[in-house]
Amino acid sequence: MSPDFSKGVVPAVVQNAETGKVLMVAYMDEESWKKTRETGQAWFHSRERGLWEKGATSGNTMEVLEVRLDCDLDTVLLRVKPAGPACHTGAESCFFNSAD
Amino acid sequence: MSPDFSKGVVPAVVQNAETGKVLMVAYMDEESWKKTRETGQAWFHSRERGLWEKGATSGNTMEVLEVRLDCDLDTVLLRVKPAGPACHTGAESCFFNSAD
Numbered sequence: 001m002s003p004d005f006s007k008g009v010v011p012a013v014v015q016n017a018e019t020g021k022v023l024m025v026a027y028m029d030e031e032s033w034k035k036t037r038e039t040g041q042a043w044f045h046s047r048e049r050g051l052w053e054k055g056a057t058s059g060n061t062m063e064v065l066e067v068r069l070d071c072d073l074d075t076v077l078l079r080v081k082p083a084g085p086a087c088h089t090g091a092e093s094c095f096f097n098s099a100d
Numbered sequence: 101m102s103p104d105f106s107k108g109v110v111p112a113v114v115q116n117a118e119t120g121k122v123l124m125v126a127y128m129d130e131e132s133w134k135k136t137r138e139t140g141q142a143w144f145h146s147r148e149r150g151l152w153e154k155g156a157t158s159g160n161t162m163e164v165l166e167v168r169l170d171c172d173l174d175t176v177l178l179r180v181k182p183a184g185p186a187c188h189t190g191a192e193s194c195f196f197n198s199a200d
Contacts, residue, residue: 001199011111013122020120022113025175037199067199071187075125077195087171095177099101099137099167 004073005030009045014086017065017079023086024094026054028076040064042078060084104173105130109145114186117165117179123186124194126154128176140164142178160184 003010009027016023026044028036031051035043042054042062055061066079087094103110109127116123126144128136131151135143142154142162155161166179187194 001197011125013113013125015122022115022122022177025111025113025170068195069197069199070125070194071189071191071196072194073197075194076199077122089171091171094170094172094175095168096171097101097169097173099169099176 001069001073003028003033003069003076005033007074010074010076012042012044012076012078014042014062014078014080017081021093022095023080023082023092033076036064036078037067042080054086055083058084058088060086062086101169101173103128103133103169103176105133107174110174110176112142112144112176112178114142114162114178114180117181121193122195123180123182123192133176136164136178137167142180155183158184158188160186162186 009029011025012028013025014023029045032043032045042064061083062080064078064080068077085092109129111125112128113125114123129145132143132145161183162180164178164180168177185192
């Protein structure tokens with residue numbers, strides 16, 4: 001089963017499979033989806049960088065343990081084992097800001 | 101602290117605060133963000149429906165216990181206490197499809 005890429009990229013929620021912590025959200029196109037499925041590592045697409053592998057420069061790669069799709073097939077959930085912090089700031093999760 | 105709505109809507113990941121389960125992803129504009137903050141319930145924006153409250157018709161509302169923002173302020177994480185299933189199919193989570 002694959003996402004519906006007919007409207008372009010789809011968001012991918014990345015969750016630590018062990019702790020349940022939500023780590024980041026990035027985007028996938030068909031190419032990054034295929035790379036993720038082939039390699040078992042998290043690959044994404046961005047307008048700035050095109051195809052990129054999470055952690056390719058930082059070393060903080062993510063091993064993908066489980067891939068789930070939502071009811072509309074337009075959102076991906078990656079359950080991962082991260083090799084290090086998910087955020088480019090060095091934080092474990094990108095969601096370090098409280099709105100309160 | 102508020103999301104950056106300068107590029108339009110932002111995705112909102114909805115997570116069960118108690119179990120850690122990722123329930124759904126929907127989108128927020130400034131109006132739905134403000135309604136969520138004012139009411140403590142989850143409100144979203146869609147092209148089809150405009151402003152909508154999660155559960156307004158189904159009864160499966162979501163009490164928002166915590167609101168977090170990512171490093172770029174362009175993604176929201178809502179940690180909620182759901183009154184019922186998150187998915188319109190009746191499933192607890194929209195992510196009931198395995199890609200495998």
